[in-house]
Amino acid sequence: MKKITTLIIMLSICISLNVKAQSKETLEMQKKVMATEKESDKKIAIMNSIIRDFQLDTVKNAEVIDIMKGEIALSYLNTGTFTKFEIYIGMIKNKFNQTSFMNMGADMLLKNESHPDYTEALAKRTIERYEAYKDDPAARPATFLLSDWDRFMKMAAYPYYESYARILHINGKDKMAFIYQEKAIKGHELEDLMPSSTELYAVLLESVGRDDQAYELLLKMAKKGKSSLAMNTQLKQLFVKRKGTEADASIFLDSIQRNIGQTWKSEIAKKMIQNQSAPDFNLLDLNGKRMNLSELRGKVIVIDFWATWCAPCIATMPAMKKLYDLHPEVMFLFVATGESGTAAAAKARVSTYIKENKFPVNVLMDNYIEGTKSFQAATAYRLKGIPTKIVVDKQGMFRFSTEGYTTDNEVINELEAMIAIAKEQ
Structure with missing residues (x-):
């Protein structure tokens, strides 16, 4: 399952087709220059130059302009200039683009471990706006096919809800975090999601008193060889709580690993490269x-x-x-x-x-x-x-x-x- 940044990239690819073919390559080069620029004021100058030089129309090319404004908003957020971040987020016309950049902003602050209260408020507003427009036919831009719009709306739910759940968890609000993490994973197979998603869900299950459910989930992931190191650590702790000592837990997990190892070895052997010397360097x-x-x-x-x-x-x-x-x-x-x-x-x-x-x-x-x-x-x-x-x-x-x-x-x-x-x- 890809993160929301992938959705923005996909969106950018689609909308670039609105620009004349002969200027597309040059436009993309200018957009890359803007993307690598660190200073917000210089980003604004580059954006204005792009709009002027390529005669971008505020309606026809609204999506391109949205993404550039979103990049400017994030650059302000990165420096803690929240007022200007809010101004540029407010300038984004497409509601999906707007919540996408809001979610990326919340993730950015989460990664930087800064401003926890603002991060939580931003993630909450992202969800509120998303829920307000996701089922509204009028929110879909004319340039979007209905099938594409519906797909984007379903894909967005996972990162939006999970970002909020993760922030709530960090802020010590696990009961509410559990509610939103369940919304995030709804309709998905846990083993197909990012490992960090399953890790968070298992931690929240234990936090809200569902130890048995957490144990069964982690055991399932371990038996399929799809658990992370953090999942294995939690599984070991839950085993000790349920059945005995750390030594017993280690023996149990080692037995699982041996069985998995034999299965992997049989499958991997089929992929061995024959009669090829390793290139020297x-x-x-x-x-x-x-x-x-x-x-x-x-x-x-x-x-x-x-x-x-x-x-x-x-x-x-x-x-x-x-x-x-x-x-x-x-x-x-x-x-x-x-x-x-x-x-x-x-x-x-x-x-x-x-x-x-x-x-x-x-x-x-x-x-x-x-x-x-x-x-x-x-x-x-x-x-x-x-x-x-x-x-x-x-x-x-x-x-x-x-x-x-x-x-x-x-x-x-x-x-x-x-x-x-x-x-x-």
């Missing part, structure tokens, strides 16, 4: 030491391609940390690729992340290939995206590749199976 670590992959032959190697700007890459780090701790016999290499700016700026950014988070270790900087938009190791392994994990066996053979991030347990289960199979080669 020659990269520097953060201390300037050069490393060649070929020099590590004799060990199973896991290569994690990641970047500081990649949210799924960062989300997978707790799982990778657990795997690193579990397998001292395996060589883990974390290749930072796709970092923007000069090599020095990229290295500084990665170093700062490592220092703040104390992980990952064995970090290598991928080499930018001058005159291209590609990087040496990423190109050698034909990456389609990140995060991507590569598993190389002791003989230097490229055995597995896996992309993306779902839950901590799925990352752990998949790589555990790959490592086990690679050891047997």
Whole structure:
């Protein structure tokens, strides 16, 4: 299930078709310039220039203008200028665009852990406005097909209600948070939602006294290999409350993990790459030491391609940390690729992340290939995206590749199976 920011991106793609085809590319370039500008006043100047230079009509191109005003509103919110945030949010004509940016604003404040009272009030107003127009035919812009509008309304309920539930939970109002989290997940299979959604629901179930329901939910997720580390911790605590000691809980959870591990291994074995040597690379670590992959032959190697700007890459780090701790016999290499700016700026950014988070270790900087938009190791392994994990066996053979991030347990289960199979080669 995608977040509301995805809806805005989809909306932006649709509405850009209203602009003349010959100027679309240039317009998109100007919109990117505006999106990267940090200062609100400069954003306003760029927006006014775009409207003037591309002769955007306030009716025909209202959606494009809405999104630019929403970006300005968020830039003011980021600096705590609430009055101007409210002014620009009020300028947005499409009610869906308006509540989308309000929700993004609430999420921004939540992430920054600032102004909890205003954050809660903003999330509440987002829901009130959404509920006021979602079933109103007059709220649908003429440029929207009815089917598209209905789809957007249904998709919006999940992030809107969950943002409010999460804020209420942080503010210590779990009874009300539970009501809105139930609204958020209504009509969805929990295992198909973001892991953070199921985590929050399980915590709220326990908080309102529904321990048995929380336990059954977490047990179901664990047995399917779809739980996160936080879910496993809560499941262990609930097991102890119900049935005994921490030792008993560990034995019980380990048995679940063993069963899952055998299932994963059988499935993963079918995906093993045959007769392909792992491409060598020659990269520097953060201390300037050069490393060649070929020099590590004799060990199973896991290569994690990641970047500081990649949210799924960062989300997978707790799982990778657990795997690193579990397998001292395996060589883990974390290749930072796709970092923007000069090599020095990229290295500084990665170093700062490592220092703040104390992980990952064995970090290598991928080499930018001058005159291209590609990087040496990423190109050698034909990456389609990140995060991507590569598993190389002791003989230097490229055995597995896996992309993306779902839950901590799925990352752990998949790589555990790959490592086990690679050891047997």
